[in-house]
Amino acid sequence: MVSSVRTPLDAARARRCTIAIEGVVQGVGFRPFVYRTAVRHGLAGSVRNSLQGALVEVEGDEQSLRRFLDEVTAPPAATSARRRVTTQWGEPRGAGETFRIADSARDGEARLFPAPDLAACDACLGELSDPRDRRHGYALLACAECGPRFTMVAALPYDRERTTMGGFAMCARCRREYETPHDRRFHAEGIACPACGPRLTLHAADGALVPTSDPIARAALALRNGGIVAIKGVGGYHLACDATAGPIVAELRRRKRRDAKPLAVMVEDLAEARALGHVSEAEAGLLASSARPIVLVARRATAPLADEVAPGCRDLGIMLPYTPLHHLLLEAVGRPLVMTSGNASDEAIAYRDDDARRRLRGVADLFLVHDRPIEVPCDDSVARVVRGTPQLVRRSRGYVPLAIRLPLAASRPVLACGGELKHTFALVRGEHAFLAQHLGDLAGERAFRAFLDAVAHFRRLFDLTPEVVAHDLHPGYRSTLYARSLEGVERIAVQHHHAHVASCLADNGVDRRVIGVAWDGTGHGTDGHVWGGELLVADLAGFERAGHFELVPLPGGDAAIREPWRMAAVFLRAAYGEAMTGLDLAFVRRLDRAAWRVLSRAADQGLNSPLTSSAGRLFDAVASLLGLRDRIGFEAQAAMELEALADPEADRVYPARLDDGGDALVVRTTDIV
Structure with missing residues (x-):
């Protein structure tokens, strides 16, 4: 039990209110908020974390209690859409003359909503850039309003000893802030400073410590000189490189085995984001939100980025820095950085230090690492604005x-x-x-x-x-x-x-x-076929x-997904029969006739050629027919390139017959082809 202050209490008008709040109330500065509000209204009692959320027991005159209740159950005290409040009124039991933050309770059924990781707040960024502040330039600062949450919680309730910060003892100054009711870090479980840690270090690809008093400056120098740096973040490792240098981005792709899939870019602020893409107000709001997702925006033709960042794509994935480390690094580098998940293509993100060094040793030249463990991996979110x-x-x-x-x-x-x-x-x-x-x-x-x-x-x-x-x-x-x-x-x-x-x-x-x-690429249907273009009631x-795209064979099974030319040939034959080979089309002229004869015979005999109604395979076929791509390097590549080519202002439709298929309507997609 910590932090109490004397408050006057008029027993003649006193009532008691017990407030149970379920939802996102741990890790968002809720207990300090309740404490300060209770003291301001002259109330006595306590607030504590529990496995059910937060429990407030408070006594005072009824008018003050109701004002207090209005404040603590309204934003920004917690995320109101994700919590439930129940109150119980009664006679006072003698709460005394103090309000306090009590020790957490760990009994009963857990009904907590743990908080997500939150981007660094403006107050922390102000300290980061203030030469007079003791946390100036400290890459791992946080407060009750921001910083890691989900990725550092091992168990609930949310108290420091049950997070990955539990191994870092607070220095005297941090302890004083933690226990001072009006401090921004009052009961901030992620409180940290250069004296008590965590701390940054820089390592070579072989794991050797790079001797330097400024790991960020050394990493920034490497990035400006064409290096690839693995950076330990909130939920795992990123791989970073200069996003304006085509050969460097190409080298990152080669090492990561990610030939063409678009890469995300991190920029210092919204002004830089707008220099790269057409950023609407809604997109700007997403970029600057506390969640800080990667936001897909329309790329500017004049964007000063390497073509290798997102080849063949009209959109660009942009995100803003969400940790103090990111802010310091972007400022030091002075140019946009590719920030892609620390893994080889299609693998889970690396987040444990030993595993990251083992898996990324052949990819990264340097490792910029902090010593705060990550409890669970969590990759970046991706968002877009639609209408x-x-x-x-x-x-x-x-x-x-x-x-x-x-x-x-x-x-x-x-x-x-x-x-x-x-x-x-x-x-x-x-x-x-x-x-x-x-x-x-x-x-x-x-x-x-x-x-x-x-x-x-x-x-x-x-x-x-x-x-x-x-x-x-x-x-x-x-x-x-x-x-x-x-x-x-x-x-x-x-x-x-x-x-x-x-x-x-x-x-x-x-x-x-x-x-x-x-509509999607694949899904096991109740009839045993591969579904993907479905109209359901x-x-x-x-x-x-109720309806679906017409069934066509998937020649070679999954190989037809990797090679869209197969689907193009399937749809052409469905539309024109064997006369397809006489069509005056670039696709027909480049078609491997021998390979197609083998595949078409196998399809006719039902050999490794399941029937599919997939919309994804239709998009693949059209992309191949248009000469965009006959083979893909990653899932949905052909469809993405087709989307990039499409006119977003077009309003014409493709006619297609609707046939009675007995149990369901059938959309004759061959009419479209």
Whole structure:
């Protein structure tokens, strides 16, 4: 129990109010806020963290209590959309004449909403740049309003000893700030300074310590001179290089084995972001938000960036610095930096120091490292603005583990295992779904281990044991195999595209029957075919397949996804028959006739040629027919390049017949081709 102050209390008019607040109230400076508010209103009692959130027990005159209640249950005290407040009034029990922050309670069922990682606040950045401040130039400063949260919490309630800061003893000055009620770092569990740590070091590729009094300046010099630097951040390692130097970006791609997939760029401020892209006010708001996602914006033709950053793409992924380390580094380098996840292509992000040095040794020339452990990995989030509305493309750092409120409450705890690609999962308790961070493609062994670790961490964090496990209908997905390995649970298989529509319903708080359009690359259908261009009549519980794109063979199975020319030939033959080879088209002239004869015969015989209604394969076919790409280097590359070529102002439509397929309408996509 710490921090108390005497306050006058008129016992003649006194009442007692017990306030239980569930939601995002730990790691956001809520207890200090409650403390200061209670003292200002002359109230006595206490506030403490618990496994249920925050518990406030307060006594005073009723008018002051109600004013206090209005303040502590309204923004910015906590994230109001993600919390629940219950109050109980009664007679005073003699709380005394003080208000205090009491020790955390660890009994009862956990009902906490841990906070996400938060970008450095303006006050901390002011200290960072102030030569008179003791934290001037300190790359790891934070306060009650900002800094790591989710990625440094080992267990709840949120107290320093249960975070990765627990190993850093506070110096006398930090301890004084931590215990001073009106200080910005009052009960800031991530409080740090140069005296008590954490600290930065610079290492060579072989792990040897680079002797320097200024690791950031040395790293910045290396970046300006064409080096590639691995940087330990909040949720893992980044690989950074000069984004204006084409040969350097190309070398990073070669080392990382990421030939063409777009890379994100970090810039110092919004002015630099606007120099690279056409940034709307909504996009600027996203870029500067406390979540600091990568935001996809339209690239300027005059952007001073290497073409190798995002070849063939109209959009550019930009983010602003979100840690003091980033701010110092960007200022020292003086130019935009590529900031890509510290991994080889399609692997899970590296976040443990030894593992990062082992995996990135052949990629990075230097390692800029701090000694604060990362409890869980968390990759950057990706967002874009569509018709003025922000939409998350990848929900991860800055948003996880915030809950999504569901339109229906689950009667039992649920684990939703997710799919295979761009994986995440969710734990559900009552009306709240807790989505995990982006984990990558589960086909990779490291990503699958990251999935297992994340499930275990979420179960501990939320004190939740699932009784129902939902998984994709596909029998071969690793998430499905994991679900089937669990004992003592009820398992529910969910069709992939119904899951898409249901998630859209849940995300919008809708609980009714709708017409849902689900277009993607692949999904196991109830008829055994590969779905992907679906029109469903669905609600949260079930669906009917009302329509779909026509079925065409996928010659060679997954090879047809990697080689869009195969789908182009399939659609041409479906539209023109064998006469396709006589068409006066550039695609036909470059077609490998011998290879196509083998594939077409196999397709006719149903050999390794499953039928698909995939919209993604239609986009691939059109991209190949237009000469954009016959083979891809990463998922959806052909479709992305087709999107970049498309006129966003075009309003014409492609006619296509709707045929009665018996159970569902069939869209004749060959008409479009």
